[in-house]
Amino acid sequence: MVESGIAERIAARRAGLDELEDQLAKQLEELRAERDELAVALRNRKTRSGCSRGVRSRFxxxxxxxxxxxxxxxxxxxxxxxxxxxxxxxxxxxxxxxxxxxxxxxxxxxxxxxxxxxxx
Incomplete structure (x- = not known):
């Protein structure tokens, strides 16, 4: 009986950790997306011309x-x-x-x- 209670607590804790891992993974994904967005915005603010398919563009x-x-x-x-x-x-x-x-x-x-x- 005691062994069953320990198994249940372990299972519950593992489920809680799995949920926390999913939440952290989502937050990390959001942070990376924002960081990438800021890097692109910074680069684009500095760039005033570029080349696309061999055509020089100014913007x-x-x-x-x-x-x-x-x-x-x-x-x-x-x-x-x-x-x-x-x-x-x-x-x-x-x-x-x-x-x-x-x-x-x-x-x-x-x-x-x-x-x-x-x-x-």
Whole structure:
């Protein structure tokens, strides 16, 4: 009987540790994704030209990150506030499905920036 109680406690503890391991793995994955996102954002801020499929391209500011953070940065940007039009570009080398997803994100960003803008 005592042996059965010990086995149950061990099984319960192992289950708890398995759950904790899953939670930590998820947190680690999120941390790595954020770190990678920040590295890309930093690199893109510094780069103003590049080569894609043998074609030299020049571009301006690049914003990468969560849509609400990008919207906040754009809403606070004096040039964006003064502009009557803001051009968003989405690279199309990654296929139609990827572009559609990116344009959905851009729409969410522009909607949020519009909502943050003071009434005219």
């Amino acid at each position: 301006g500011r690049t914003d990468a990150g969560e849509p609400n953070r990008i919207a906040e940065e754009l809403a606070a940007d004096e040039a964006v506030k003064a502009a009557d039009t803001v051009l968003f570009t989405v690279p199309n080398q990654l296929g139609v499905a990827w572009c559609v997803m990116q344009l959905t994100v851009v729409k969410a960003i522009t909607t949020e920036v519009d909502a943050m803008a003071p009434a005219a």
